[in-house]
Amino acid sequence: MTTLTSDRVEADLDPAAFMAQAEAAGWGDGLPLIPxxxxxxREHVDASGRPPDDVVAVLETVATRFTVEKxxxxxxxxxxxxxxxxxxxxxxxxxxxxxxxxSGLNATTAPVVSAxxxxxPIRHRLHVPFAGGCFGGEAGPGPAIGRALRLVMRNVxxxxxxxxxxxxxxxxxxxxxxxxxxxxxxxxxxxxxxxRGVPGDAVTAYAAMGTANILDMVAATGADVxxxxxxxxxxxxxxxxxxxxxxxxxxxxxxxxxxxxIVGRDFPDIRDVQELIWRHASLPVGWFPAHFHPDLxxxxxxxxxxxxxxxxSPEDVIVFVCGGNGGLHATFxxxxxxxxxxxxxxxxxx
Amino acid sequence: MSKGIVLDPTVGGAKSSLSNDRxxxxxxLGSLRGRVLGIRGDELWRSWDWVVNEWRSALESxxxxxxxxxxxxxxxxxxxxxxxxxxxxFLDEVDVVVSGLANCGSCTMWTxxxxxxxxxRGMPAVAVATEQFRGLAQAxxxxxxxxxLPLQILPYPLETQDExxxxxxxxxxxxxxxxxxxxxx
Numbered sequence: 001m002t003t004l005t006s007d008r009v010e011a012d013l014d015p016a017a018f019m020a021q022a023e024a025a026g027w028g029d030g031l032p033l034i035p036x037x038x039x040x041x042r043e044h045v046d047a048s049g050r051p052p053d054d055v056v057a058v059l060e061t062v063a064t065r066f067t068v069e070k071x072x073x074x075x076x077x078x079x080x081x082x083x084x085x086x087x088x089x090x091x092x093x094x095x096x097x098x099x100x101x102x103s104g105l106n107a108t109t110a111p112v113v114s115a116x117x118x119x120x121p122i123r124h125r126l127h128v129p130f131a132g133g134c135f136g137g138e139a140g141p142g143p144a145i146g147r148a149l150r151l152v153m154r155n156v157x158x159x160x161x162x163x164x165x166x167x168x169x170x171x172x173x174x175x176x177x178x179x180x181x182x183x184x185x186x187x188x189x190x191x192x193x194x195x196r197g198v199p200g201d202a203v204t205a206y207a208a209m210g211t212a213n214i215l216d217m218v219a220a221t222g223a224d225v226x227x228x229x230x231x232x233x234x235x236x237x238x239x240x241x242x243x244x245x246x247x248x249x250x251x252x253x254x255x256x257x258x259x260x261x262i263v264g265r266d267f268p269d270i271r272d273v274q275e276l277i278w279r280h281a282s283l284p285v286g287w288f289p290a291h292f293h294p295d296l297x298x299x300x301x302x303x304x305x306x307x308x309x310x311x312x313s314p315e316d317v318i319v320f321v322c323g324g325n326g327g328l329h330a331t332f333x334x335x336x337x338x339x340x341x342x343x344x345x346x347x348x349x350x
Numbered sequence: 351m352s353k354g355i356v357l358d359p360t361v362g363g364a365k366s367s368l369s370n371d372r373x374x375x376x377x378x379l380g381s382l383r384g385r386v387l388g389i390r391g392d393e394l395w396r397s398w399d400w401v402v403n404e405w406r407s408a409l410e411s412x413x414x415x416x417x418x419x420x421x422x423x424x425x426x427x428x429x430x431x432x433x434x435x436x437x438x439x440f441l442d443e444v445d446v447v448v449s450g451l452a453n454c455g456s457c458t459m460w461t462x463x464x465x466x467x468x469x470x471r472g473m474p475a476v477a478v479a480t481e482q483f484r485g486l487a488q489a490x491x492x493x494x495x496x497x498x499l500p501l502q503i504l505p506y507p508l509e510t511q512d513e514x515x516x517x518x519x520x521x522x523x524x525x526x527x528x529x530x531x532x533x534x535x
Contacts (some may be wrong), residue, residue, distance in 0.1 A: 006359075009355065010360075013356075014352065015354065025358065036357045048357045060491070061463055063495065073358070098431075099427035100426065101430070107455040107459040107490070109456070153361065155361070162485070164489050165486075166455035337424070338426055339426050
């Protein structure tokens with residue numbers, strides 16, 4: 001039988017009583033928790049296909065090891081199903097990739113959270129939301145999966161407001177995470193993870209400052225849509241416009257109607273989509289207040305045409321398809337500058 | 351009401367399983383003459399540049415050779431590897447580290463990280479933080495296995511102050527810095 005090594009704690013398993021005890025112990029996030037009994041944790045560990053002491057990732061900067069067992073304990077508390085364990089482990093691998101700079105994300109004053117974009121058949125097996133209401137509102141497992149990872153951040157990586165996190169405002173996704181699939185069946189382009197070199201079941205971690213909506217009710221061409229998207233994501237106060245932010249990305253979710261009927265029709269090559277958004281996602285240097293100018297010049301952010309681009313190159317524009325068929329909207333997520341997205345394969349249990 | 355046993359979801363926050371927990375060197379430097387003192391800067395805080403400028407002159411007048419290294423704010427992917435190589439080269443060159451500036455969440459993490467990198471080598475290391483980020487810096491030094499790593503605290507907010515005022519702050523904090531380093535005057 002699998003040996004679990006976590007400390008055993010006597011608890012009252014009544015939901016309200018357990019929540020009170022867990023909150024007192026500093027384990028919780030303010031929402032009800034499922035008691036992580038040995039039986040439940042063991043079921044999650046077994047579903048991972050890995051031994052409980054398997055180290056999924058190490059975050060050297062804050063000396064943290066993420067083991068399968070600790071991920072499982074937190075996953076139980078968050079209310080995920082055991083079958084999510086391979087995805088959770090892959091997500092931790094992606095989130096701890098050095099390109100994500102997770103220790104900085106956890107400490108920062110910013111409201112950033114690791115958003116997870118899921119590709120492959122696993123979306124269907126786990127019912128990861130990718131259609132209408134996918135970023136929140138669909139009664140699916142997305143919030144529980146996201147919450148499991150947020151609890152891992154609290155209880156394993158030690159991210160706690162006022163102690164190891166200086167987040168000034170935070171955001172709701174610091175509790176429930178952001179977990180969406182790509183609507184691959186309604187996309188004219190290859191899946192995001194495949195474009196990033198990881199075909200099949202995969203998860204991409206992206207340091208998101210939250211979600212924001214873009215609306216266009218009249219655009220009829222791909223160029224129109226992409227101009228609106230590009231100009232909408234380029235606003236002054238975003239991290240990527242900090243002059244020193246030479247590493248930055250922007251993630252954009254395009255609804256399947258726009259993707260299939262308008263943008264994909266006019267731009268079947270995703271690189272053209274990225275290029276056009278990148279071109280529009282810029283501001284004239286004169287738009288920046290004077291105190292920005294010396295640093296913009298020092299950091300080479302001003303292009304010969306006098307514009308400052310949100311991100312360095314079209315490759316830094318991350319585009320994927322999800323959402324309902326009602327069209328009209330895109331969702332974008334500004335990044336926490338100094339980080340880059342990371343993609344990992346989701347390994348199915350043997 | 352039913353009693354049962356649950357598993358603890360947390361891990362110990364200490365670095366015990368990942369480091370040797372070596373104590374940092376004694377800070378009784380006595381004199382700075384002949385010492386190579388490394389100051390770690392960053393790309394974000396002009397106020398820290400002004401403080402460093404003040405301290406550098408004063409430290410050099412005490413007989414120290416001061417080496418300045420400016421850490422990049424972008425420490426992800428290949429850029430992180432490059433910055434880490436720079437950090438190691440910086441540490442190779444110095445025998446005392448003053449690392450700043452912990453003046454935001456992620457910069458506190460990296461300021462402490464780079465100070466700890468010096469402490470892990472056994473050299474005297476000080477992290478410089480503004481008052482707002484003292485608690486985070488303390489939590490991170492403890493988590494990094496060096497709960498006694500000294501912090502030099504500067505007032506907050508610092509970045510919004512004019513240069514002359516920041517220079518006054520730097521000069522008034524200089525004696526504390528020498529005290530932390532154990533420099534006799």
